[in-house]
Amino acid sequence: MKKPLVIGLLLAAIVALASYVAAGPYLALHGIRTALAEQDTARLERHVDFPALRVNLRVQVEDHLARQAGPDVSSSLFGAAALSLANQVLGRGVDTLVTPMGIAALLQGRATWKRAVGETVGGDTYAPAVPAEPLKHAEHHYESLSRFTATVQDGDGDPIVFVITRQGLRWRLTDIRLPL
Numbered sequence: 001m002k003k004p005l006v007i008g009l010l011l012a013a014i015v016a017l018a019s020y021v022a023a024g025p026y027l028a029l030h031g032i033r034t035a036l037a038e039q040d041t042a043r044l045e046r047h048v049d050f051p052a053l054r055v056n057l058r059v060q061v062e063d064h065l066a067r068q069a070g071p072d073v074s075s076s077l078f079g080a081a082a083l084s085l086a087n088q089v090l091g092r093g094v095d096t097l098v099t100p101m102g103i104a105a106l107l108q109g110r111a112t113w114k115r116a117v118g119e120t121v122g123g124d125t126y127a128p129a130v131p132a133e134p135l136k137h138a139e140h141h142y143e144s145l146s147r148f149t150a151t152v153q154d155g156d157g158d159p160i161v162f163v164i165t166r167q168g169l170r171w172r173l174t175d176i177r178l179p180l
Contacts, residue, residue: 017169024171025148025164029135032173037131039111041100049165049172054098056163056175061090064180135162154179 028047035044065086066074073079096102114120114129121127138150146166151159158179165174 021166021169024166024169025140025142025150028164028171028173029138029140029150033133033135036134039104039108041104044103045100047172049167049174050099052165052174053176054095057098057178058091058094060178060180061094062087065090138162 031043031047035041035047066083069079069083074083097106110132111129115125118125119130121130135150135152138152141149141151143149148164148166148171150162150164152162154160156179159177160179161175161177162173163175163177164171
């Protein structure tokens with residue numbers, strides 16, 4: 001009599017755990033959306049792996065800069081020095097911006113701008129700004145058991161891919177593939 005009960009409880013626990021892991025990316029997206037709407041950087045930090053995101057964005061920016069410069073620039077002494085300096089400046093910009101405080105400053109500036117142009121809840125100048133919802137119309141896809149993407153289109157119709165990676169039982173934003 002005890003054996004079927006134990007097996008039933010074990011199966012229920014396995015199904016509950018699998019459901020939680022499968023729903024994890026959607027929970028992370030919801031957490032990011034809520035944190036942005038409430039401008040809560042502490043909550044955002046729970047759903048974003050800022051060190052991994054900084055590294056990934058910095059690599060993209062440096063690669064884009066090198067491709068734009070071309071082989072002629074990087075082969076000359078002055079071009080290589082200028083490219084190195086530009087990489088340092090852009091890298092520091094990414095390192096500063098992709099932090100909880102950098103995101104908070106962006107959100108505060110966005111809120112101030114939205115209030116100035118009248119894009120507030122209810123249209124009142126003193127009302128809160130319309131919340132940022134960058135993932136509102138995203139297309140979602142599992143790429144593997146530990147990788148999930150949410151793709152949105154920018155103003156030009158180019159895709160911006162938000163990569164959410166499973167870290168143990170948690171899912172966190174680790175990369176944003178920009179349309180550079």
